[in-house]
Amino acid sequence: MKAAVWLGKEKLVVRDVERPSAGPGEALIRVRWAGICGTDLAVYAGKFPRARPPLIPGHEFSGEIVQVPRENPSGLKEGDAVVADPLLPCGACYSCRMGMYNVCENFAIMGVDASGSFAEFVKVKAGNIYLLPPHLSLELAALTEPTAVALHTVQRSGMRLGDSVVILGGGPIGLLIAELARMGGALPIIISEVSSYRANLARKLGFEVVVPDKDELEKRVRELTRGRGADVVFDAVGLPAVASEFTRISRIGGRIAVVGIYKEPSPVDLREVCFGELTIIGSRVYRYPDFEKVMDLILKDSDRLSSIITGKMELDQIEKGLRLLDEGRAMKVLIRPS
Ligand SMILES: [Zn+2]
Ligand SMILES: [Zn+2]
Structure with a gap:
């Protein structure tokens, strides 16, 4: 072969x-x-x-x-x-x-x-x-694995209907999280992405896109969340620059789900985690229910x-x-x- x-x-x-x-x-x-x-x-x-x-x-x-x-x-x-x-x-x-x-x-x-x-x-x-469920094409079904990663992360985050969501990183996993968050009734959905190619695609799909630059992300997130910060933040990047910032865009009592793969230990502002009672949640790949359910979501x-x-x-x-x-x-x- x-x-x-x-x-x-x-x-x-x-x-x-x-x-x-x-x-x-x-x-x-x-x-x-x-x-x-x-x-x-x-x-x-x-x-x-x-x-x-x-x-x-x-x-x-x-x-x-x-x-x-x-x-x-x-x-x-x-x-x-x-x-x-x-x-x-x-x-x-x-x-x-x-x-x-x-x-x-x-x-x-x-x-x-x-x-x-x-x-x-x-x-x-x-x-x-x-x-495959009936009517799902083999082509779209090839997205099952990465979409299962996204689904596992959304489930782990405890995201609920009406939650404001920030997704750090607009690559495939970030975009798939955004799509599932949209289906789950999140509002608004803000994607932070530096690459203009990725930012354009995210915008075309109707998401609010911020190109992170100085305090631009925090400012925009606050504008869109009554000044509070996001209910749920997804880290789909996995770089120290993101870990040091994600607490700042979370609301008091907010949740931060980390799916981006870190290659090294990264500083996180634990003062904000403590004072704001933030919850940081790890998410790795997927389990059986994610893999099975996600194909129906892809079809929809x-x-x-x-x-x-x-x-x-x-x-x-x-x-x-x-x-x-x-x-x-x-x-x-x-x-x-x-
Ligand atoms: Zn993969
Ligand atoms: Zn084992």
Whole structure:
């Protein structure tokens, strides 16, 4: 089969590799659409410590079952349109046994710790596979994984109807949080984003967009929230400059959900957390209910969500897709491996 194989820093070749054979309890999926994510960019750039070449990256995908597992308790059928949860939890650690397998102590994911979806076929454990709801296209279904990340974050934040929301970072996760917040009745929804490409897309979707510059963000948030600050702040950036500021735009008693991935410890103004009784909430990937529910939400919001997909290309062009994203000239790029 054809696959994009990462061979080391900025070396990705599309070549023939052996088609994976599904082991016990595994199904083989023909990949139809595979999204490129920030994780793939980090792997490509050689900046993802766990990734070891040779590796097929990719963990956001949709496709069709071509081979069902011999033991098949979930009744999968050949030709079923599916997505798959790419997490590979150990099942044995404390987190896994507590049902919090998304924060497994031996965290592993397809496309980093095992072969991923930039290939014609992938093998996946049957228990990680989800059937598409009728009428959801395979193309939009490729957004399931990142949208599940967004849904888990919104649920963790405790956001309610009518809450004012600020989203720091207007990349795919930030925009998907904004879409779900909109569906959940948040008002207003303010996105803070420095890139003009991303800011324009967010504006086109009807969100209030602030380009953070000096005190502009805090000023604008206060203007839009009767001077109080936001009920819920989402950090979809994960940079120290954001952590040092997010307490200032939260209202007294507000909640701050952190989904952006920090690479290093970052200072947070704990005086404001204490004096304002703020709540800071962590959110990592997703769990079973997020993955299942989110496809119905994608279907309901399909017209708007399809505008987040700004590029579609063949597997041979994957490096072009990576470049577009790296240069900030795309939001979500989908690869069509077969
Ligand atoms: Zn991803
Ligand atoms: Zn575990």
